[in-house]
Every structure is written in structure tokens, then in C-alpha cells.
Amino acid sequence: MKDLQRILNEITQLTTHIETDYPELYRSLDENPMTLPVSKYPHMDKVVMQEYLESLKQLLEHYLDEHKTQNS
Numbered sequence: 001m002k003d004l005q006r007i008l009n010e011i012t013q014l015t016t017h018i019e020t021d022y023p024e025l026y027r028s029l030d031e032n033p034m035t036l037p038v039s040k041y042p043h044m045d046k047v048v049m050q051e052y053l054e055s056l057k058q059l060l061e062h063y064l065d066e067h068k069t070q071n072s
Contacts, residue, residue, distance in 0.1 A: 004045075015056065
């Protein structure tokens with residue numbers, strides 16, 4: 001249970017960071033296929049939440065890489 005709580009805290013911190021520092025990216029989170037569950041009633045466990053956290057990290061990393069190259 002502690003692991004799940006840690007993951008949820010990380011997700012909250014990361015989404016808050018994205019919302020605050022990258023609002024243009026935050027607006028697209030709801031529309032991003034990586035963040036949308038496939039089933040109507042998805043099973044949310046530690047593994048699923050960890051995968052979601054990793055997808056958020058990758059999304060931010062990709063966004064930063066893309067904007068870094070555009071501004072160079």
C-alpha cells in the first residue's frame with residue numbers, strides 16, 4: 001500500500017508541475033491516448049499506476065526535448 005501511495009504522490013506532483021510550468025502540455029493530458037484507460041471500468045493497481053506515472057514522465061521528457069530542439 002505504501003508503494004501505491006508513493007506512486008500516487010509522484011503522479012500528483014508531476015501533474016502539478018506540468019500544470020504550473022507547462023500549461024500548454026497540461027491541456028493535452030486529457031486528450032492523450034497514453035493517459036486514457038482502454039476499458040470502461042479499468043482496474044487500477046500499483047502496476048497500472050506506475051505505468052501511468054512513467055507515461056507522464058515520458059510525455060514531459062518528449063515535450064522538453066522537442067521544444068529544446070525548436071529553440072536551438
